[in-house]
Amino acid sequence: MRVFLAFITLLAFGWQNGHAQVNKWADSYQLERITAQMIAEISDIPVSVRRMAIYKLNYNSSSFDKQSIAYIKSEIESVFRDYSPVRVISPPELDPTDNLKIVGSDSTLQIMNIQGRSVADMSPELLENISSKYSVSGLVELTLQKKRPEGLIISVRIISPSSREIVWSKSFESYPVEEREKVDLGKRVTLNFGATSLTNESFTLAGSEEMEESKTLNYNFTFGYRQPLNLDNSSYLGLFVGYNKMRSTDNPDFENAFLEVGLSFDQALSRKSPDIRGYRVMLGVDASIWLPRDEKKGDIVMISPSIMFNLTENLGFEVNGLAFMSDRSVQDPVNSNIFTYGQLGYGVRAYVQF
Numbered sequence: 535m536r537v538f539l540a541f542i543t544l545l546a547f548g549w550q551n552g553h554a555q556v557n558k559w560a561d562s563y564q565l566e567r568i569t570a571q572m573i574a575e576i577s578d579i580p581v582s583v584r585r586m587a588i589y590k591l592n593y594n595s596s597s598f599d600k601q602s603i604a605y606i607k608s609e610i611e612s613v614f615r616d617y618s619p620v621r622v623i624s625p626p627e628l629d630p631t632d633n634l635k636i637v638g639s640d641s642t643l644q645i646m647n648i649q650g651r652s653v654a655d656m657s658p659e660l661l662e663n664i665s666s667k668y669s670v671s672g673l674v675e676l677t678l679q680k681k682r683p684e685g686l687i688i689s690v691r692i693i694s695p696s697s698r699e700i701v702w703s704k705s706f707e708s709y710p711v712e713e714r715e716k717v718d719l720g721k722r723v724t725l726n727f728g729a730t731s732l733t734n735e736s737f738t739l740a741g742s743e744e745m746e747e748s749k750t751l752n753y754n755f756t757f758g759y760r761q762p763l764n765l766d767n768s769s770y771l772g773l774f775v776g777y778n779k780m781r782s783t784d785n786p787d788f789e790n791a792f793l794e795v796g797l798s799f800d801q802a803l804s805r806k807s808p809d810i811r812g813y814r815v816m817l818g819v820d821a822s823i824w825l826p827r828d829e830k831k832g833d834i835v836m837i838s839p840s841i842m843f844n845l846t847e848n849l850g851f852e853v854n855g856l857a858f859m860s861d862r863s864v865q866d867p868v869n870s871n872i873f874t875y876g877q878l879g880y881g882v883r884a885y886v887q888f
Contacts, residue, residue, distance in 0.1 A: 561602060564686040564708035569613050571706045572690075576618045580701050583672035583692055585621045586614065589628040589652045589661070593678040606678060606688070620672065627664045628652045628673075658698075665695035672701065685709040724774070726756040728883025730856050733876030737788050748784040750875065752856070754883070758798060768802040768813070778824060780875075790830065790864055790873055796822025800842065816842040818852065826864050835860040840883075851884045 588607060598606075607630075615622040630652050652661075665673065677689040685708035692702040730752040737748075758774025775795050782788035798820045802813035817840070824834040840854035856879035864873040 561686065562605075565606060565609055567708045568686060568688055568706045569609055571710075572610070572613050572704075573617045575704055575706075576614065578702075579618055579620060579672075579692065582694075583620055583701060585623055585669050586672035586674055586692065587623050587625060587628045587668070587670050588674040588676060589630065590673075590675040591630045591651075591678065592676065597680045598678060603678070607676070610676065610688070610690070614674075623668060623670065625664060625668045625670075627660075628668075628670070662695055670695055683709060721762065722760050722770075722772075722887040724756075724758045724760065724772070724885055724887045726758070726774075726776075726852075726883050726885040727754065728852075728854075728881055729753050730854070730879045730881030732856060732879025734782055734788055735862065735874045735876045736872075737782075737785065737874070738872040748782055748788070750780050750782045750788065752778055752780045752879065752881070754778045754794070756794065760798060760800065767806075770798075770800040772798040772800070774798055774820070774822075776822070787871075788873060791827040792824040792834070793827065794822045794824050794836075796820055796836075810844055810847045812844055812847065814844055816844070818842050818854075820854075821859075828866075829868065830864050830866050832861065832864040834858060834862065834864070842885075848887055849884075850887070851882060853880075853882055855880050 588611065591603060591607065593603065611622050611624070614620050661673075664670075671694070672692045673695055675691040675693060677687075677691075679687040679689075681687060687705065687707050689705040690703065691700055693699065694701055732750055732752065734748045734750050754776055756774045756776030758772050760770040760772030763769045763771055773796075775793070778792040778794055780790045780792070798818060800816050800818045802816050804813050804815040806812060807814050820836075820838040820840070822836050822838070824836055826832055826834075835858070837857050837859050838854050840852040842850060842852040844850040858875065858877055862875045862877070864875075865871070866873075
């Protein structure tokens with residue numbers, strides 16, 4: 535029993551340690567995304583701000599520990615120090631703290647928890663005097679939050695020590711709303727329909743040769759879903775199901791129906807057009823399995839390359855080819871008929887995407 539309890543304790547400790555490491559890595563990654571945004575945004579700090587210090591941190595202690603707060607504070611100070619003309623200082627009187635402080639006067643004595651605030655922040659006069667002492671022209675207030683789906687959110691306010699006017703204020707998210715919309719933009723539900731022309735190599739009727747080298751039209755309909763593979767939405771991977779009806783133009787007996795299940799890959803060939811919120815020209819490749827209906831046998835593996843032309847955000851057409859990658863024969867065990875198709879085909883399809 536003791537061994538079992540020790541084993542459970544070891545597992546719990548290992549899980550907590552691993553979970554803490556994962557959270558630490560996630561917070562570090564999100565902070566890197568935010569500092570990258572800050573570097574691009576701090577060029578418009580007013581010229582009146584030349585020496586600044588962080589004097590207040592607003593956060594929830596259940597979401598951030600002391601090590602995380604210190605790390606975030608130092609990284610933000612590094613961004614301002616390295617990528618802006620502002621000099622960053624850290625006077626001890628303006629350093630935010632989580633310690634209990636005793637604040638008193640001639641007649642009162644009060645113990646206060648000033649989490650995330652500096653000692654000087656407790657008194658406007660003291661804050662102004664210390665700012666003047668160190669020639670601080672900008673007091674920085676940081677607000678830290680964790681939300682879903684925005685991730686880590688850091689709001690930065692720079693305040694004038696004398697007038698308490700907010701002279702610069704911006705908020706940064708590790709997963710901005712506009713970026714999520716950009717990623718989701720390529721998700722599409724698609725409906726495709728069209729016709730493909732191909733040859734019939736032969737048609738064996740009850741053991742005798744009946745027909746050779748005729749034409750067949752394949753009328754097809756597919757329903758699919760695609761998902762972007764990268765942030766630029768220039769390539770997509772999807773799944774689709776479809777129905778194919780193949781009829782000979784010369785012999786009404788040469789007719790088959792297939793269910794289709796496959797994968798699609800699309801790659802943009804042109805630049806993205808804002809008019810259609812997408813790409814005008816794309817290269818597509820579909821790989822699928824055709825399953826014959828009406829108790830016929832002979833599953834077929836197909837590949838279909840295509841050039842796609844997006845006319846609007848929702849409408850387009852494609853010129854496609856069709857190639858058999860497996861046995862091209864379908865057998866009818868009831869009538870002993872064998873349908874054999876040619877190797878290649880070509881056609882046109884229209885599509886609607888939502």
